[in-house]
Every structure is written in C-alpha cells, then in structure tokens.
Amino acid sequence: MEIVLALVIGGxxxxxxxxxxxxxxxxxxxxxxxxxxxxxLLIFLMGRLIPGRPPLVPVDxxxxxxxxADPLPQALxxxxxxIGFGLQAFALVLARRLYQSAxxxxxxxxxxxxx
Amino acid sequence: MTPAIxxxxxxxxxxxxxxRLNPGWFVALLPLSLTLFFAGLICRVAxxxxxxxxxxxxxxxxxxxxxxxxxxxxxxxLLISGIGTLVIIYAGGYLAGHPQLGRFYIYLLLFMTAMLxxxxxxxxxxxxxxxxxxxxxxxxxxxxxxxxxxxxxxALQALLxxxxxxxxxxxxxxxxxxxxxxxxxxxxxxxxxxxxxHPLYLPIVLLxxxxxxxxxxxxxxxxxxxNAMAAPTPVSAYLHSATMVKAGIFLLARFNPILGNTPIWQxxxxxxxxxxxxxxxxxxxxxxxxxxxxxxxTISALGTLVLLLGVGTAIAVKAAVVFLIVHSLxxxxxxxxxxxxxxxxxxxxxxxxxxxxxVMPITFVAVTLAALSMAGALPLFVGYIGKKLIYEAxxxxxxxxxxxxxxxxxTNTFTVVVAGLVAVRPFWxxxxxxxxxxxxxxxxxxxGPLLLAGLGLLLVGLLEFVPSSLLTPFLATSATAIxxxxxxxxxxxxxxxxxxxxxxxxxxxAGIGLYTGRNGLRRxxxxxxxxxxxxxxxxxxxxxxxxxxxxxxxxxxxxxxxLPLYLLTIVLTTAGLIGYxxxxxxxxxxxxxxxxxxxxxxxxxxxxxxxxxxxxxSKSRxxxxxxLGMIGYGLSxxxxxxxxxxxxxxxxxxxxxxxxxxxLTLYHLPRFSRLSSTAGRTRDALVALTVGGLVxxxxxxxxxxxxxxxxxxxxxxxxxxxxxxxxxxxxxxxxFRALDTLGEITVLAVAAIGIYALLKQxxxxxxxx
Numbered sequence: 001m002e003i004v005l006a007l008v009i010g011g012x013x014x015x016x017x018x019x020x021x022x023x024x025x026x027x028x029x030x031x032x033x034x035x036x037x038x039x040x041l042l043i044f045l046m047g048r049l050i051p052g053r054p055p056l057v058p059v060d061x062x063x064x065x066x067x068x069a070d071p072l073p074q075a076l077x078x079x080x081x082x083i084g085f086g087l088q089a090f091a092l093v094l095a096r097r098l099y100q101s102a103x104x105x106x107x108x109x110x111x112x113x114x115x
Numbered sequence: 116m117t118p119a120i121x122x123x124x125x126x127x128x129x130x131x132x133x134x135r136l137n138p139g140w141f142v143a144l145l146p147l148s149l150t151l152f153f154a155g156l157i158c159r160v161a162x163x164x165x166x167x168x169x170x171x172x173x174x175x176x177x178x179x180x181x182x183x184x185x186x187x188x189x190x191x192x193l194l195i196s197g198i199g200t201l202v203i204i205y206a207g208g209y210l211a212g213h214p215q216l217g218r219f220y221i222y223l224l225l226f227m228t229a230m231l232x233x234x235x236x237x238x239x240x241x242x243x244x245x246x247x248x249x250x251x252x253x254x255x256x257x258x259x260x261x262x263x264x265x266x267x268x269x270a271l272q273a274l275l276x277x278x279x280x281x282x283x284x285x286x287x288x289x290x291x292x293x294x295x296x297x298x299x300x301x302x303x304x305x306x307x308x309x310x311x312x313h314p315l316y317l318p319i320v321l322l323x324x325x326x327x328x329x330x331x332x333x334x335x336x337x338x339x340x341x342n343a344m345a346a347p348t349p350v351s352a353y354l355h356s357a358t359m360v361k362a363g364i365f366l367l368a369r370f371n372p373i374l375g376n377t378p379i380w381q382x383x384x385x386x387x388x389x390x391x392x393x394x395x396x397x398x399x400x401x402x403x404x405x406x407x408x409x410x411x412x413t414i415s416a417l418g419t420l421v422l423l424l425g426v427g428t429a430i431a432v433k434a435a436v437v438f439l440i441v442h443s444l445x446x447x448x449x450x451x452x453x454x455x456x457x458x459x460x461x462x463x464x465x466x467x468x469x470x471x472x473x474v475m476p477i478t479f480v481a482v483t484l485a486a487l488s489m490a491g492a493l494p495l496f497v498g499y500i501g502k503k504l505i506y507e508a509x510x511x512x513x514x515x516x517x518x519x520x521x522x523x524x525x526t527n528t529f530t531v532v533v534a535g536l537v538a539v540r541p542f543w544x545x546x547x548x549x550x551x552x553x554x555x556x557x558x559x560x561x562x563g564p565l566l567l568a569g570l571g572l573l574l575v576g577l578l579e580f581v582p583s584s585l586l587t588p589f590l591a592t593s594a595t596a597i598x599x600x601x602x603x604x605x606x607x608x609x610x611x612x613x614x615x616x617x618x619x620x621x622x623x624x625a626g627i628g629l630y631t632g633r634n635g636l637r638r639x640x641x642x643x644x645x646x647x648x649x650x651x652x653x654x655x656x657x658x659x660x661x662x663x664x665x666x667x668x669x670x671x672x673x674x675x676x677x678l679p680l681y682l683l684t685i686v687l688t689t690a691g692l693i694g695y696x697x698x699x700x701x702x703x704x705x706x707x708x709x710x711x712x713x714x715x716x717x718x719x720x721x722x723x724x725x726x727x728x729x730x731x732x733s734k735s736r737x738x739x740x741x742x743l744g745m746i747g748y749g750l751s752x753x754x755x756x757x758x759x760x761x762x763x764x765x766x767x768x769x770x771x772x773x774x775x776x777x778x779l780t781l782y783h784l785p786r787f788s789r790l791s792s793t794a795g796r797t798r799d800a801l802v803a804l805t806v807g808g809l810v811x812x813x814x815x816x817x818x819x820x821x822x823x824x825x826x827x828x829x830x831x832x833x834x835x836x837x838x839x840x841x842x843x844x845x846x847x848x849x850x851f852r853a854l855d856t857l858g859e860i861t862v863l864a865v866a867a868i869g870i871y872a873l874l875k876q877x878x879x880x881x882x883x884x
C-alpha cells in the first residue's frame with residue numbers, strides 16, 4: 001500500500017506544482033490546496049501505516065497495548081489541516097479582492113504595485 | 116588603553132567652546148595626554164620590555180581585545196598621537212567657523228582611536244576591526260565636503276580600494292589564525308616556521324600583500340591617494356601622509372617576523388616598492404597643485420618603505436624605521452604648510468604663487484626646514500640620516516644592489532626637485548597677486564608645521580650629542596621587532612667622505628640641475644604621459660561602470676516581476692537540491708517490504724488520483740471545486756483506514772467549509788481562461804511530473820529507513836499518567852504541545868480578522884461606487 005500512497009502523494013505534488021505555475025490566480029490557489037493535501041499525506045505516511053489501530057489508551061490501562069498508529073504525525077497533520085484552511089480562506093478572499101482592484105486574474109499583468 | 120576608547124567622547128567637550136575660541140586647543144588635550152602617556156612608556160620599551168594587556172571580547176572564539184606594545188607599535192603610537200595633537204590644533208584654525216567642525220573632530224578622533232587600536236592590537240581579529248575602522252573614518256573624512264561630487268567620488272574610490280584590500284586581509288588573517296592555531300600575535304610570532312612551511316603560506320602572503328598594498332597606495336592601487344586630496348588639508352596631513360597610509364607599512368613590518376625572509380615575500384615587496392617609489396617620484400614633480408605634488412611624493416615614500424622592508428637586511432630595516440619617522444615629520448609639516456598657503460592666498464597652484472617669503476615668513480621658515488629635511492641636503496637634518504641609511508641599505512642589498520641604488524638615486528633626485536617646487540618656487544621671486552590677499556597664517560596654522568619641521572632638526576641634535584640617550588635604544592627595539600633579530604642602531608649624520616657621501620652629493624646636484632631644467636624636460640616627456648590614459652585610473656573607472664552594468668543585468672534577470680517564473684525558479688531549485696542529495700546519498704533504493712493492498716483502500720487512492728487529474732485539466736470552475744472536494748474526502752477515508760479518526764473528522768469538516776468558501780468566492784471571479792501557450796504548458800507539465808516523481812521516490816526512500824522515534828513512546832507512556840487523557844493525539848495537541856495549539860488558534864484568529872477586514876473594505880468600496 002505504501003507504493004500506492006507514494007504515487008498518490010507524487011500525483012498531488014505534480015498537480016499542485018503544475019497549477020502553481022499557471023498564470024491564472026485561482027489556479028494558483030488550487031495548486032496551493034493540492035500541495036497542502038500532498039504534504040499532509042506525506043507527513044502522515046512518515047509515521048508508517050498501521051491499519052485500524054488508532055492511538056488510544058484502553059480504559060483499564062495506563063498506556064496503549066500492542067501495535068498502534070503513531071500519534072505524532074497525526075498531531076502535526078491535524079495542525080497543518082487547520083492552518084492550511086486558514087491560509088486557503090484568507091488567500092481566496094484576497095484573490096477576490098485583488099481581482100476587484102486590478103480587474104485581471106492574469107498574474108503576468110500584475111507586475112506593478114499600482115492598480 | 117582605555118584612553119584610546121574614551122577619545123570618542125571628547126568632541127562633545129570641544130563643541131561647547133566652539134563659538135568662543137579655536138576648539139582645537141581643547142580637543143588637542145586628549146591626543147596630547149595620549150602622547151605623554153606613550154612617551155612615558157619609551158623607557159620600558161627601550162629596555163626591551165613588551166607591554167601586553169588583554170580583555171576578553173568573544174572568549175568562545177578565542178578573540179580578545181588584547182594589546183601588544185613593543186618598539187614598533189610605540190613608534191607608530193607616538194607618531195599617531197603626536198602628529199594628531201598638532202593636526203587637531205591646526206584643524207581648529209583651518210576650519211574655523213565651519214558649521215560642521217564638531218562632526219569633523221568626531222571623525223578625526225574616531226580615526227585616531229582606530230589607528231591607535233590598529234598599531235597596538237595584540238589580537239589579529241581586533242587588528243582587522245581597527246583596520247576597517249580606519250578605512251571607514253577615512254571615507255567619512257575624504258567625503259567631508261559632501262556637497263562636492265568630486266569629494267564623494269574620491270571617498271568612494273578610496274573606500275572601494277582600501278575596503279577591497281581589507282577583505283583580502285581578513286581572509287589572510289583567518290587563514291593565518293587557522294594555520295598558526297591562535298588569534299594572538301604573541302603566539303603567532305613563535306609560529307613562523309610552522310606557518311612558512313604550511314601549504315597555505317603562499318595564499319596567506321598574497322592576501323596580506325593585497326591588504327597592505329591597497330592601504331599604503333602601492334602601484335597599481337596608488338590612484339586613490341592623489342584623489343583623496345579632496346579632503347580638507349588636516350586630513351591629508353594626518354591620514355594620507357603621516358598615519359593611515361602607513362598602516363600597510365605597519366602590517367608588513369608587524370608580520371615580517373612571521374611571514375618574511377622568504378623569496379616570494381622579499382621579491383614582491385622589493386619589486387612593488389621600487390616601482391611605486393619611482394612612479395610616485397616621477398609623477399610628483401610634474402604636478403602643479405601643491406597637495407597633489409605632496410601626495411605623489413608620499414606615494415614615492417611609501418614605495419621606499421615597502422622596498423626597504425623587502426630588502427629586509429638589518430640596515431634596511433633600520434633605514435625603514437628612521438625614514439618612517441623622518442617622512443612623517445617633514446611630510447606632515449609640508450602638508451599643513453600647503454594648507455596654510457591655500458587658506459591664506461586662496462590657491463595652491465604653484466604657477467600662481469610667488470614671493471610669499473615676505474608675507475608669510477613663519478610658514479616660509481617651516482617649509483624651508485621641512486624641505487631641507489626632505490631633500491636630505493644638509494647633514495643637519497634627520498632627513499639626511501634617513502637618506503644615508505637608504506643608500507646604505509640599497510648598496511648592501513643581497514641582490515640587485517646596483518639596480519636598487521640606481522632607482523633610489525633617481526627617486527631622490529626627483530625628491531629634491533619636489534622639495535624645490537614646494538619650498539623655493541612659491542616663496543622666492545616677486546610677489547604675485549593671489550585670489551585672496553596673502554598674509555601670514557594664524558598661530559594654529561603655523562605651529563604644527565614649525566614644530567614638526569623643527570623636530571627634524573632637533574632629533575639630529577639628540578642623536579648626535581646624546582648618543583646614550585633613550586632614543587637610539589628605542590629605535591633599535593623597533594627595528595628588532597621588525598627584523599626578528601637584534602639590530603643595533605647607531606646613527607650619525609656625518610660619517611666621513613665615502614660612497615654614500617658622494618651619492619648624496621650627486622643626488623643634490625642632479626636634483627638642482629633637474630629643477631632648473633624641469634620645464635624643458637616636462638615638454639620632452641609629455642608624449643610619455645599619454646600612457647596614464649590607459650593606466651590604473653582608467654581600469655578603475657571601467658570596472659566601476661562594468662559593475663553597474665552587471666548589477667543592472669542581473670537585477671533584470673532575477674527580478675523580472677513574473678510570479679510564475681519566480682515560482683518555477685523556486686520549484687526547480689528545490690527539486691534540484693533534493694534530487695541531487697537523494698541520488699548522491701541514497702541512490703535509487705526503494706524498499707520491498709510493503710504492507711498488503713486491500714481493495715477499498717486502492718479504490719480510494721485511485722479516486723484521489725483521478726480527482727487530482729480532473730482538478731488540473733478541468734476548464735470548469737465548478738468541476739474543479741468538486742474534484743478538490745473529492746480529494747479531501749478521499750483523504751479523510753484514508754485517515755479512517757489507518758487509525759486516525761481525529762484527522763478524518765477534521766479533514767471532513769475543513770473540506771466541507773473549503774468547498775463552500777470556494778464555491779462562494781469563485782462565483783465572483785472570472786471563468787478559467789487559457790493564458791499560457793502549449794509550449795509553456797508542456798514545460799510546466801514536465802516540471803510538475805518531475806517534481807511529483809521525485810517526491811514519490813523520496814517518500815519510498817524515507818520509508819526504507821527504520822523508524823526510530825523517541826517522542827512517540829514518550830507520549831504513549833505519559834499520556835494517561837501525566838495528562839490524564841486517553842486519546843494520545845488530543846493529549847499532544849492540548850497538553851504536551853498546548854502552546855503550539857495556542858499559536859495555531861491565534862493564526863486562525865488573525866486570518867479571520869484579515870478576511871473580515873478585506874470583505875468590509877470591499878463593501879465600503881461598493882457603497883462608494
């Protein structure tokens with residue numbers, strides 16, 4: 001399964017980079033979102049794959065028993081998802097505002113600070 | 116050495132007296148006290164003692180503010196503080212009423228501090244810091260008349276040349292410290308054999324020479340010195356004849372025991388010194404501006420000093436020490452006198468000055484004394500002893516003695532002409548009308564020249580009639596510090612009729628002959644002067660212009676203003692660096708032990724991949740949003756499969772919100788249009804696929820490395836016992852890493868405020884319209 005997920009991550013990165021290089025403002029944001037997904041999945045995979053064993057401590061124990069998924073990458077990814085959401089929301093509103101001021105969504109037209 | 120540091124505070128005291136009296140008298144108290152302090156050390160140093168002191172500065176790097184006072188440093192320190200005293204008094208008169216006199220004194224005292232620090236430093240890093248400070252204060256002083264473009268250009272030129280040399284010196288010092296194993300001079304002085312046999316010896320020497328030659332205006336770096344005459348005359352007298360330009364000489368002398376006595380050291384010093392000496396002298400007598408005449412003759416003197424250090428015999432080193440003092444005395448006097456003439460007549464063009472001896476008698480006496488010392492004409496002056504020693508050094512040089520003697524003879528002949536130009540031409544003959552009606556300079560302007568010139572006379576008396584006094588042993592310790600072997604100094608002005616006597620006489624006669632025939636000779640030589648058009652000055656200008664062209668082109672290349680191209684550069688650089696490291700460190704090693712594949716998992720993976728393709732290629736905004744949603748939900752499913760329910764829930768909630776915001780925002784934005792060409796798309800697609808492939812390989816490579824986390828067991832062990840929580844992910848977020856989460860919440864709040872502000876602003880704009 002790791003190979004499959006590695007390919008998925010590669011696909012997300014490829015799509016993200018391609019969209020990042022577009023001249024269209026919205027496509028750039030789509031690229032940002034795709035890259036975010038790819039990075040999240042990458043960090044998650046770094047904790048290795050343990051199917052169906054969430055990092056929970058049973059009620060009658062003081063520490064988890066047997067195999068369990070790595071909680072650390074999960075905590076990191078959870079933070080990343082939330083921060084990523086804040087970034088995306090702000091970037092989207094900014095893009096909208098920019099379009100209203102500059103009347104273009106072509107990044108090559110946005111070469112000066114004057115509008 | 117605290118007085119040196121305190122000197123920066125002195126101008127404040129001087130400033131309050133500014134409008135009442137020449138403030139120079141008060142400011143001069145500081146260098147005067149320093150001079151007396153250093154003079155008090157002569158006894159101890161003459162007895163062969165080395166005075167050291169050290170304060171920790173950056174102890175972790177072994178850098179200390181340490182001081183090392185031996186004969187060599189003390190000679191320099193006395194010159195710096197002594198001439199400094201006179202120059203400060205002089206500047207008070209020269210710049211009387213100047214609105215920025217206070218600033219001038221700050222710069223001048225800053226320079227004095229730096230220069231004293233440089234010659235007294237016992238740590239080579241501290242030495243470098245002071246070295247650079249002298250360059251910087253020189254920049255400020257040359258550009259003191261900052262409203263004149265020429266002053267600014269000259270200041271920049273001096274800074275670029277000496278600063279560039281300073282960088283070379285820094286590299287040399289760092290290498291020297293590494294090779295010698297210490298930053299302390301006292302340690303390095305014992306390491307000369309280790310250093311000279313090290314493979315890095317040659318680079319060290321070359322870097323040191325670059326630093327010293329730029330600072331001391333050696334050919335071909337001499338061009339900045341004549342231009343530095345744009346500075347007010349006190350600066351020219353102090354920095355650009357007596358002290359700062361001698362910093363390079365000091366450096367060579369200081370490190371002569373460590374780096375010297377090798378063929379490369381001796382050859383480069385002798386050759387550069389000889390060329391500079393001849394060129395400076397040759398150019399000096401062809402000038403008409405008094406200050407430029409003196410500047411070129413200073414270059415010649417600096418060349419002589421380098422030459423003497425290069426010859427390196429005991430007699431040559433002795434000659435260098437004596438000539439160093441002699442030159443500082445007469446050149447400082449001549450510069451100050453030239454400034455006084457300029458100040459009182461309004462010109463320093465020797466073609467406009469005549470017969471000043473009647474109107475400026477005291478200046479005339481000072482200049483005559485100094486010029487006689489410079490020409491080395493009479494055995495009554497130390498100049499004669501200096502010249503004698505130089506001839507002796509040249510005659511006894513280990514190699515090319517006759518060539519050197521010839522060069523010295525020629526140089527000294529030119530020097531006699533220069534002395535005549537400075538002392539005879541403006542003062543004798545009929546008084547000529549000058550831009551300002553000529554009159555005698557005030558006390559502050561003639562005191563310095565007269566004292567310095569008189570000292571040249573006085574020193575001979577001391578040497579001649581008090582042979583067992585302090586002076587000769589003191590000079591001997593200086594010479595010994597340079598030569599690293601015992602040098603005996605026994606100076607006498609008159610030593611009978613011998614080869615040196617005849618040489619001195621020949622110099623004098625040739626000089627007088629050349630002086631009378633100088634106009635004819637100048638006409639004869641004028642074709643040769645066309646060569647200066649292709650000289651170092653032109654190279655400097657070309658380099659500066661070239662630098663600007665390169666800078667413009669480079670800015671245009673790197674700062675083009677196209678966002679996609681910036682991103683492409685960043686992406687390619689990152690991918691290149693990662694790819695290079697990956698391939699060179701690990702090769703293509705993607706492991707083989709993988710967990711099995713289950714149908715529902717692979718379905719989700721395929722859906723994510725397909726949705727990614729759809730999001731990329733779709734021309735419809737809505738389809739892209741839908742595809743993004745599918746990717747997000749797919750990821751949540753994967754999180755569910757692999758034991759991350761918290762992630763799954765968060766991803767699900769966030770994805771839903773993102774899709775809603777996307778849909779709402781994109782409604783206000785134009786449809787997707789095709790902006791790039793097909794070639795551009797192909798290029799980007801190739802880049803993107805490369806990056807994607809690279810990341811896949813990277814992930815697989817990382818997975819072959821065994822997982823060794825020390826944090827995960829810690830969190831698992833302590834989740835219940837320390838934090839009383841059974842969901843370890845939650846415990847990490849709200850307990851172990853709670854501050855991170857607080858930061859995260861803050862970021863979200865800031866983003867929310869930002870969004871609110873943007874939307875509100877937009878609403879107002881709409882209302883205004």
